[in-house]
Amino acid sequence: MPGNADVDADRKASFQREALPHMDAVYRFALRLSASPDQAQDLVQDTFLRAYRSWDQYTPGTQCKSWLFTICRNLYLRQRERGQRHDEIVTANAPVGQASEGGVNPLWSAVEGSDPEGEFFGSIVDAEVLTAIDALPEEYRTAVVLSDVEGMSYDEIAAMLDVPVGTVKSRLFRGRRRLQKVLYDYAVEMGYLAAATSEGGVRDPHG
Amino acid sequence: MSLLYDYLDGELEGVSLERVKAHFEACRMCYPHLRFEEAFRAAIQRAGRGEKAPADLKAHLLELLESTSAES
Ligand SMILES: [Zn+2]
Numbered sequence: 502m503p504g505n506a507d508v509d510a511d512r513k514a515s516f517q518r519e520a521l522p523h524m525d526a527v528y529r530f531a532l533r534l535s536a537s538p539d540q541a542q543d544l545v546q547d548t549f550l551r552a553y554r555s556w557d558q559y560t561p562g563t564q565c566k567s568w569l570f571t572i573c574r575n576l577y578l579r580q581r582e583r584g585q586r587h588d589e590i591v592t593a594n595a596p597v598g599q600a601s602e603g604g605v606n607p608l609w610s611a612v613e614g615s616d617p618e619g620e621f622f623g624s625i626v627d628a629e630v631l632t633a634i635d636a637l638p639e640e641y642r643t644a645v646v647l648s649d650v651e652g653m654s655y656d657e658i659a660a661m662l663d664v665p666v667g668t669v670k671s672r673l674f675r676g677r678r679r680l681q682k683v684l685y686d687y688a689v690e691m692g693y694l695a696a697a698t699s700e701g702g703v704r705d706p707h708g
Numbered sequence: 709m710s711l712l713y714d715y716l717d718g719e720l721e722g723v724s725l726e727r728v729k730a731h732f733e734a735c736r737m738c739y740p741h742l743r744f745e746e747a748f749r750a751a752i753q754r755a756g757r758g759e760k761a762p763a764d765l766k767a768h769l770l771e772l773l774e775s776t777s778a779e780s
Contacts, residue, residue, distance in 0.1 A: 513773070516773070517773075524761045524765075524766060524769070525759075525760045525761050527761075528759065528760070528761035528762075528765070529756060529757065529759050532759060533756070542761075542762065542765050545761060545765060545769070546765070546768070546769055546772070549769055549773070550769075550772060550773075550776060553773055553776060554776070605737075605741065606741065606744070606745075609740075609741050609744050612744070613740070617740035617741075617743070617744065618740050618743035618744055618747060619743065619744035619745070619746075619747035619748055620747060622747040622748050622750070622751040623747060623750065623751060625751060627754060627755035627758050628755075630751055630752060630754075630755035630756075631755050631756070634752065634755070634756065645752065646756060648717060649749050649752045649753060649756070650752060650753055650756030650757060651756075654717075654718070654719065655717065655719055670710065670713070673713065673717075674710070674713065677713075677748070680748075680752070681748055684748075684751070
């Protein structure tokens, strides 16, 4: 075909310009998915090779990071189906909008007297925070990472995971609560925070 | 609680954003609660964004891309 070399050069240039800058983000995402640096490196490599081969399917100007994350996650899920991390299967499409999702964060009530603004979170070393994130069930972990680390919107996350926005919110809610509890327990254990003497005081903030 | 996350996650707009923001910043209960959630997120973000792809992985990938051609 005439001009094929030019087309290839253009494609390569646009891929390098738009996709490659997201390599660190894809690596972080792969690390959170697989919890293994070796597997994460393989995932990043496979993600970018696949992305490059299907670069014609990417719509310029759309969220390139989401597109790469989707490829990465699909590769990861396929690998997992072959037998990895079966420990972490969580009920898909958990019911949303339960009564327990309203009201005050019970953990916040526990620290209200000692550290109401959660300064203890800042005392916890990154490695410990990452360990806690990695211990979350995959569905919660993915939602928390995409929202809290990568700053993606509910709509973007819902589209990427192919679930309703309500499911994204529910997973974020549960994932954050779990993570906060783990970090709180760690902070108490390390003496960053005094353990709350009573945890029963869940009150309505405006009652 | 759901509203607090909607707000923190940048999902509110217009009038509801203004109303919610004004309330959270003036309310004695909501304000520290908001700060608490922000401190939590800051810790997650700092930890989560701390890692970079290894340099040799980047170099290796660039080499691979040089020798790969896209499908059309
Ligand atoms: Zn309030």
